[in-house]
Amino acid sequence: MSEPLKSYIARVASLVDDVIMKEVAVGHQGLRDAALHYVRAGGKRLRPAIVFLVGEGLGCANEAALSYAAASVEILHTYTLIHDDIMDRDTVRRGVPTVHVVWGEPMAILAGDLLYAYSLHTLLKCVELGLDVERVYRMAKELTRAAIALAEGQAMDMDFEKRSAVSLSEYMAMIERKTAALFEACGAIGAIAAGADQKATERIKLAMRYAGLAFQIVDDILGITVDTEKLGKPRYSDIREGKKTLPIIIAVERSEPSEAEELLRILNSDSKTEESIEKAIRIIENCGAVDECRKIAREYASKAIDVIESIEFANEGRKELLKELINFIVNRGY
Amino acid sequence: MSEPLKSYIARVASLVDDVIMKEVAVGHQGLRDAALHYVRAGGKRLRPAIVFLVGEGLGCANEAALSYAAASVEILHTYTLIHDDIMDRDTVRRGVPTVHVVWGEPMAILAGDLLYAYSLHTLLKCVELGLDVERVYRMAKELTRAAIALAEGQAMDMDFEKRSAVSLSEYMAMIERKTAALFEACGAIGAIAAGADQKATERIKLAMRYAGLAFQIVDDILGITVDTEKLGKPRYSDIREGKKTLPIIIAVERSEPSEAEELLRILNSDSKTEESIEKAIRIIENCGAVDECRKIAREYASKAIDVIESIEFANEGRKELLKELINFIVNRGY
Numbered sequence: 001m002s003e004p005l006k007s008y009i010a011r012v013a014s015l016v017d018d019v020i021m022k023e024v025a026v027g028h029q030g031l032r033d034a035a036l037h038y039v040r041a042g043g044k045r046l047r048p049a050i051v052f053l054v055g056e057g058l059g060c061a062n063e064a065a066l067s068y069a070a071a072s073v074e075i076l077h078t079y080t081l082i083h084d085d086i087m088d089r090d091t092v093r094r095g096v097p098t099v100h101v102v103w104g105e106p107m108a109i110l111a112g113d114l115l116y117a118y119s120l121h122t123l124l125k126c127v128e129l130g131l132d133v134e135r136v137y138r139m140a141k142e143l144t145r146a147a148i149a150l151a152e153g154q155a156m157d158m159d160f161e162k163r164s165a166v167s168l169s170e171y172m173a174m175i176e177r178k179t180a181a182l183f184e185a186c187g188a189i190g191a192i193a194a195g196a197d198q199k200a201t202e203r204i205k206l207a208m209r210y211a212g213l214a215f216q217i218v219d220d221i222l223g224i225t226v227d228t229e230k231l232g233k234p235r236y237s238d239i240r241e242g243k244k245t246l247p248i249i250i251a252v253e254r255s256e257p258s259e260a261e262e263l264l265r266i267l268n269s270d271s272k273t274e275e276s277i278e279k280a281i282r283i284i285e286n287c288g289a290v291d292e293c294r295k296i297a298r299e300y301a302s303k304a305i306d307v308i309e310s311i312e313f314a315n316e317g318r319k320e321l322l323k324e325l326i327n328f329i330v331n332r333g334y
Numbered sequence: 335m336s337e338p339l340k341s342y343i344a345r346v347a348s349l350v351d352d353v354i355m356k357e358v359a360v361g362h363q364g365l366r367d368a369a370l371h372y373v374r375a376g377g378k379r380l381r382p383a384i385v386f387l388v389g390e391g392l393g394c395a396n397e398a399a400l401s402y403a404a405a406s407v408e409i410l411h412t413y414t415l416i417h418d419d420i421m422d423r424d425t426v427r428r429g430v431p432t433v434h435v436v437w438g439e440p441m442a443i444l445a446g447d448l449l450y451a452y453s454l455h456t457l458l459k460c461v462e463l464g465l466d467v468e469r470v471y472r473m474a475k476e477l478t479r480a481a482i483a484l485a486e487g488q489a490m491d492m493d494f495e496k497r498s499a500v501s502l503s504e505y506m507a508m509i510e511r512k513t514a515a516l517f518e519a520c521g522a523i524g525a526i527a528a529g530a531d532q533k534a535t536e537r538i539k540l541a542m543r544y545a546g547l548a549f550q551i552v553d554d555i556l557g558i559t560v561d562t563e564k565l566g567k568p569r570y571s572d573i574r575e576g577k578k579t580l581p582i583i584i585a586v587e588r589s590e591p592s593e594a595e596e597l598l599r600i601l602n603s604d605s606k607t608e609e610s611i612e613k614a615i616r617i618i619e620n621c622g623a624v625d626e627c628r629k630i631a632r633e634y635a636s637k638a639i640d641v642i643e644s645i646e647f648a649n650e651g652r653k654e655l656l657k658e659l660i661n662f663i664v665n666r667g668y
Binding site: 026027028030031083086087105106107109110112113114116117118120121124127133134136137140141144145147148150151152154155156158159 | 361364417421446447455461467468470479481482485488493
């Protein structure tokens with residue numbers, strides 16, 4: 001990542017974290033600590049960076065309103081992490097124990113619920129910060145639409161764990177909801193904040209949908225190739241949970257029938273050993289599935305960049321950083 | 335309940351249920367069924383009735399927009415029921431098995447999350463139905479403020495289960511958030527839809543806060559006095575869960591020290607027998623705590639009605655029905 005992009009993201013992260021810490025100010029300390037646990041533990045703030053790059057790129061100069069809009073997206077994202085970790089029984093995230101491990105499931109459910117409410121609450125404050133109420137209304141519609149999609153995507157993802165095999169198109173429909181919808185909303189929220197017209201907003205949404213798909217596919221790859229320390233969570237948890245990620249789907253297609261069968265048998269088994277997991281990884285890697293996934297992710301990133309190229313930006317510098325951000329998403333190693 | 339109020343509530347319930355069934359239209363059938371489970375199982379639709387009575391009472395003639403606004407509140411309420419049932423490990427509600435019992439905890443968490451998103455989504459649709467965007471923005475602010483309070487109230491309620499005793503003022507602070515905040519939002523949303531000014535809106539909110547406090551106290555009483563069939567859930571579940579409801583708090587204050595001690599010992603025990611629960615009920619009833627609770631609930635209802643009296647309504651008929659609704663809340667037997 002270039003120095004300009006690094007310092008841009010650092011600036012956004014600082015603005016957004018200030019808003020989150022100020023706004024998520026519920027009196028109940030345990031609830032507040034549970035809600036802020038992942039925010040304090042780190043994270044890349046990629047979604048807020050998209051809101052800012054699109055917003056400033058298309059000409060929004062209201063930094064305070066963009067900070068609140070970007071914070072609302074990060075708060076929504078954080079709520080989904082807390083609830084997903086309960087559902088997936090994950091125990092470590094961002095290098096720290098998950099919220100339900102520390103505070104118990106009831107408080108973790110509630111911490112997510114609280115963040116959900118704060119997400120909208122924070123977005124609505126953009127009106128007080130000088131953004132036109134009509135724009136904030138449209139931004140809120142984008143955020144709630146994404147929130148609906150996120151829930152459906154997670155339901156599909158959980159279904160897939162219980163199914164023996166999943167098709168590529170089913171997988172794409174799932175990650176469109178689970179991941180791409182929120183990236184899309186980030187683009188839309190930035191564009192609407194800047195007063196972009198319907199057409200430009202739709203173009204931005206399309207670009208960010210592609211970027212979101214690329215992001216999730218890379219996430220799937222990293223779950224297989226990167227070690228625990230860099231991931232901030234246990235290696236191979238996707239395989240342990242029987243998730244039908246893209247490397248799996250492609251490996252099942254590309255491997256010899258006997259190996260494809262063994263891969264699915266391991267994945268769908270309730271009693272996975274370290275040995276069987278290593279075996280699954282070998283099958284995935286040997287058939288070239290990881291490389292194929294990287295290729296698909298790069299194609300989506302390239303589509304995203306092409307669409308961005310076709311949009312007129314008020315600030316060309318921001319446009320370049322946005323394109324670089326998408327390249328970072330697809331080439332990142334963690 | 336008078337025939338006019340009965341038929342008014344039936345009309346509101348029908349309008350609101352139509353909106354919920356139409357809007358909560360996520361493609362994933364299991365998720366949709368889980369989300370709509372309690373809506374289909376019944377319920378009184380008291381909160382939507384408040385939105386309508388206040389809205390129409392203060393002069394809003396946009397029935398479609400009021401239906402969507404009222405539905406958004408009922409959807410939010412339904413989400414809290416689903417999540418609260420998981421946290422409290424309740425197994426029956428409205429005479430049917432709870433959502434997590436039927437669909438499992440992960441899907442129940444998700445069904446609640448989905449409804450949360452739909453709640454705001456449904457409210458925002460009021461703009462498309464002709465309500466001024468500025469009003470809808472203010473209504474959304476009221477809804478998110480209530481949602482934040484609900485989460486905090488539930489956190490306090492859970493804390494209280496773990497504490498040996500709770501004071502009256504702590505209890506009141508808890509139910510203000512857990513229950514009264516949403517009643518308050520119902521009043522505010524109806525008033526704002528009708529274009530009420532700040533002062534009238536605040537008066538309505540105050541009245542509905544009192545009504546919400548009365549509602550929760552009566553709910554606490556019914557948990558002790560009413561049988562399972564009428565309640566739609568197992569009798570004495572508050573006591574089984576060690577909840578510090580108002581009858582308990584008052585019984586601890588009013589009983590002989592030895593009885594108060596025994597009551598708390600039973601309540602805080604992890605291994606309650608049917609016999610010990612019956613004993614607790616006897617202590618509560620013998621000291622007059624239930625009558626005292628009824629008195630307090632009636633005082634709040636009477637305060638609510640006094641405030642409503644002081645507000646000018648465009649439709650006096652609706653004002654009368656609203657007052658009757660509050661009397662119903664405090665005198666209901668289930």
